[in-house]
Amino acid sequence: MGRPRRIVLLRHGESEGNNDDSLYERVPDHALRLTPRGRRQAAAAGEELRAVFGEERVSAYVSPYRRTHETFGELRLAPSRVRVREEPRLREQDWGNWQDPDEVRRQKAARNAYGHFFYRFSQGESGADVYDRVGAFLESLWRSFREDDHPQNVLLVTHGLTMRLFCMRWMHWSVAEFESLSNPGNGETRTLLLGSDGRYHLDRPFERWCVPESYEMLWAGGAAGGDGRR
Template sequence: MVCLSPVGPARGRIRCCEDTLGRHHTRRWNPTSPELQFPELLLRASMPLPPPRPRRIILVRHGQSEGNVDEGAYTRVPDPRIGLTIRGWEEAEACGRRIRQLVSTGCDDWKVYFYVSPYRRTLETLRGLGKAFESERIAGVREEPRIREQDFGNFQDREKMRVEKEIRRRYGRFFYRFPNGESAADVYDRITGFRETLRADIDIGRFQPPGLRSPNMNIVLVSHGLTLRVFLMRWYKWTVEQFEGLNNFDNGGMLVMQTGEGGRYSLLVHHTEEELQAFGLTEDMLKDQLWQKTAKPGELNYNFMRNGQSFFTHFL
């Protein structure tokens, strides 16, 4: 509470509520003070600094699964119960070692926090990854159903599965919905909800242990090929056409979104242009990643018409 007491004909003295606690505090009354015109400035100044953003968001596709080597496995075993092959376990463990080397280089206070799809092959991949880390390096793990595999329907007929995938190829991977299943557009909708949860977790520092503010936290998403491509599409606001041009991750492969100079996540901090072109990024997408590499969170790229040329053909 703030009280005004008259001092002279034109000025007042501000008496703060703590005056009643013993010490008398005064300051000059200035009706043009920004803090009085915009009280939210006082609130902002009193708020603690936001927690540091995680250094990286690392996207990992599960290791080789039984369904990757034999599509007939889906006719015998429900998709969520398809497990890893021996090679898949080896890929998961090798990926864990690569992640550890990446996040531990040049720092001592690093940790990892995992989000994992509830499917058997991703849970097994997580266990393989985890062999590279001591318990004190793992800040937490959360099973997240929204990053599960695209639902292909209840396939029991192998020939019907082959026909449906051929129809999808001609129809378009993003919009085609499998009978009793999902399209990539459906996956996009649930990934949108997950992205908002992830951003909220980043903003409030959910990954930071109590009392710590380490800038060397790393998030690892253990998921599936199409789901991870849709996640990138949603995060970077890529178009359907740009999504259709992306290639799948290798089994046990990873893609790294790392903070650049300004604090935004860019694929170009860790990866080369050649690597991203092989993944399917176009020249416009690479230009945007270059901007992301130096921009700050909340900034807009006013010097680049985001995907505009593909919409307004009269500019061509």
């Protein structure tokens, strides 16, 4: 099995929608472009990644959104060392079609109260739905590792929530752990590094905005016989 040395997750650069959410009324989410600042963020990420990858080969998967394609283009990776595929399962959480910004703001506030994993946008997906399709992609990714000559690096150009859910699925985080973490900034990366123990480790944590709730005490209290065992 040709497991890669590193799996790099990159959030797209700043998009037009990050700057002006009124655009969702007239521009499809998937068609939003990078801002000039977003292009600079992507170019800076590319400079860092070229230094990390060096002469090694890269297997890249890119969300089908315009802003992720533009981000990948700004990376300026050597075409001779990169095989790239569009991967729809790495797309943004679906919020619906043409969107009313006021309604989106209302639903985002409701999601903050209800929980990002379970809350379902009225015409779109929940975080749990994204988790399921990320899990399906992971199965495909693992099958690709069976290639003896699989590239030493995997690069996923995707979205903030998708990055967190990918790591949740890979690292077997609880829902509470996921809920306690923030998205990375535009143009930021997180990398799963293959350690000497044969396991992947996250190079740096996601920013934590609260202490995750633990259900261990609930499990212990409900254990048969009350002996505290799970």
